[in-house]
Amino acid sequence: MRSRLLAVAMMVCALLGSAGGWALEETAKPANEAVELKVANRSIMLFRATLLGESPATRVKRAKTVITEALDESENLTVSIDPIQNSYMVLLGDKRAFIVAPKDVDGLEYASVQQAAEGAAEKLRQVVTETGEARSLHLIIRSLALAAASTVIYVGLLWCLAYLRRKLLSKLPELMERHTQVLKIGRVQLIDANFLYPLVSRLLLVLRWLVIALLTYEWLGFVLSRFPYTRPWGESLNNYLFELAGYLLDGIVGAIPGLGVALAIFFIARGVTAFARRILRRMATPGTFSWLNHETLQPTQRLTSLAIWLFALAMAYPYLPGAGTDAFKGLSVLIGLMISLGATSVVGQAAAGLILTYTRTLRPGEFVRIGEYEGTVTELGMFTTRIRTGLGEVLTLPNSMITGTVTKNYSRTVKGPGYVVDTVVTIGYDTPWRQVEAMLLEAARRTPGVLEDPPAQVFQTALSDFYPEYRLVAQAIPSQPRPRAVLLSMLHANIQDVFNEYGVQIMSPHYLDDPQQEKRVPKDKWFTAPAQKPEGEDLP
Numbered sequence: 447m448r449s450r451l452l453a454v455a456m457m458v459c460a461l462l463g464s465a466g467g468w469a470l471e472e473t474a475k476p477a478n479e480a481v482e483l484k485v486a487n488r489s490i491m492l493f494r495a496t497l498l499g500e501s502p503a504t505r506v507k508r509a510k511t512v513i514t515e516a517l518d519e520s521e522n523l524t525v526s527i528d529p530i531q532n533s534y535m536v537l538l539g540d541k542r543a544f545i546v547a548p549k550d551v552d553g554l555e556y557a558s559v560q561q562a563a564e565g566a567a568e569k570l571r572q573v574v575t576e577t578g579e580a581r582s583l584h585l586i587i588r589s590l591a592l593a594a595a596s597t598v599i600y601v602g603l604l605w606c607l608a609y610l611r612r613k614l615l616s617k618l619p620e621l622m623e624r625h626t627q628v629l630k631i632g633r634v635q636l637i638d639a640n641f642l643y644p645l646v647s648r649l650l651l652v653l654r655w656l657v658i659a660l661l662t663y664e665w666l667g668f669v670l671s672r673f674p675y676t677r678p679w680g681e682s683l684n685n686y687l688f689e690l691a692g693y694l695l696d697g698i699v700g701a702i703p704g705l706g707v708a709l710a711i712f713f714i715a716r717g718v719t720a721f722a723r724r725i726l727r728r729m730a731t732p733g734t735f736s737w738l739n740h741e742t743l744q745p746t747q748r749l750t751s752l753a754i755w756l757f758a759l760a761m762a763y764p765y766l767p768g769a770g771t772d773a774f775k776g777l778s779v780l781i782g783l784m785i786s787l788g789a790t791s792v793v794g795q796a797a798a799g800l801i802l803t804y805t806r807t808l809r810p811g812e813f814v815r816i817g818e819y820e821g822t823v824t825e826l827g828m829f830t831t832r833i834r835t836g837l838g839e840v841l842t843l844p845n846s847m848i849t850g851t852v853t854k855n856y857s858r859t860v861k862g863p864g865y866v867v868d869t870v871v872t873i874g875y876d877t878p879w880r881q882v883e884a885m886l887l888e889a890a891r892r893t894p895g896v897l898e899d900p901p902a903q904v905f906q907t908a909l910s911d912f913y914p915e916y917r918l919v920a921q922a923i924p925s926q927p928r929p930r931a932v933l934l935s936m937l938h939a940n941i942q943d944v945f946n947e948y949g950v951q952i953m954s955p956h957y958l959d960d961p962q963q964e965k966r967v968p969k970d971k972w973f974t975a976p977a978q979k980p981e982g983e984d985l986p
Contacts, residue, residue: 481506483544485513485573486580488678491566495549497533509544513570516541517577525571527563534563536570543570576674589672600665604658611654619643663687701767708762715758719751726750745803745828798845799828808848812857813865813930816848822930835931864897867922867933871941872913877950879906879914885948886918889940895923895933 481502483490490509493502500508516523516538523539533547546563579585622642663683670680730743763769802808808831812823819841821833830842856866873882883904890902902920909915918941922933945952 483509485510485570486576487675488569488573488576490569490573491546491550491562493544493550495547497545497547505544512541512543513538513573516543517574523574525567525574527560527567529560532559534559536563536567538570538574576677580674586673593669593672596665596668600661603661607654607657607661611650614650615647618646622646697767704765704769705767707765711758711762711765715754719754722750722754723747745800749800796828798849799826801849802826802831802845807853808855809857812855814856815854816843817851819843864921864923865930866919867896867930867937868917868919869934869937869941870907870915870917871952872910872915873950873952874913879916881948881950882914882916885944885950886916886941889937889944890918890920892940892944893933893937896920896937897922 479502480492480494482492483506493505496502497505520539525543526537527546528535528537530545533545535545536543544566546559546566548559551559551562664687667680667683667687670676670683672680726743726747766774803826808814808823808826810823810826813821814823814833816833819833819835821835821839821841823831824834824840825832827845830844831848833841833843835841857864871882871886886904887902890896891898896902897920900921902918905917905919907915907917918937922930942952
């Protein structure tokens, strides 16, 4: 009754305040000075305004005193609200607990002061109910029994989890051995159970601790919710878990439309890629396009597919889940930085590979000379080219180096499969050039692997100060790395033998006068020790 009279008096004062200066004084304090009203470990509301000369801290202190005294006097209390001007007074029984002013709810989620007052009153009703429960021995014993029962169930679940883990680990080697035996290509086993077992056991350990953490979280929330004082803590734990699950569920449901659009884009890109491959195969028909043939068809298909998939990825990126998050943005910045730092050499090598592919400078199986390196092309890649020398070495050359130097191709203009083999000798002017040509052709005929069709040829490439220069050019057997080195060695040996047979000395070094003795090897000294004459071979 006293509070009712107080409320009427305050309303009268407010009405008279317009004439005499009396009014309900209300000033706002900064947001960082808000004080929380908490009773029996439960938050009621935040006070932000200074009301009737009382600061938020004073209002909280006064409200706690009134609520505590009311709860001590009686347990059957009713909570209600009464409007005062644009504020609301929360009553506990017939006592004024506190007043909710408009400045208390500025910037909060409440739509009106009335809703804020009703929310605070509902929380105060919970405090009244929980105070009664805390004073009831029957309810306390019941809560203890429920907490003990939940603890027993919790310990039992932990024991079952440990038992299940032991059983699974005991059966795991047999299961893994049985299933890994199936994963074979021919007789080669793809996965070894000895390497897979530690990985699976660690995954099971992580899963076990996740389940233990979830069970502990639920058990703790349930136990705390059984007792009035700790009930707000249990409710906050449960609410957090439900909010997290709801957040994840909302994210999954919200990502389904965008994910569907992204999948549609990828399926369209897959269809366009297959269609482009069929079109390119038709365009590679002989006589259609000169730049597109069976050699450039495969890289052209790869480049076309790469362009289609990059375009599809750019189109689908905004629809991917999490595309607008800071993590995706940071990843995009990292990838862009990596590309910008390494794009110069990578793009240069790739461009050089495309030049080599579409100009058909090199082909696998051809014998070439690139700078000072000579061998058979074994692989023509996007960034590097591999050649194998006659000595069994495999050289990996950057494509940019190949496009920046002169390349000699010994296999491109030959008749049929094979390669060109050539060698240079210098003979003095006192030897007839016709004799030299005949001897070089004879040496070529004696060399196994040199083809008779087309016939070998001799060219006089220079008339130097002391001797003419003769170049023997012939076509050899199909391109193979090792035989070419052997063939050149045999050809050089036969040239020396033929020149020795006909008494012609090879005078490659510069000289000032003819030597007293001819610089040649007579036939009877061809197999001087430690050289051994092959069995069954007679000297010519």
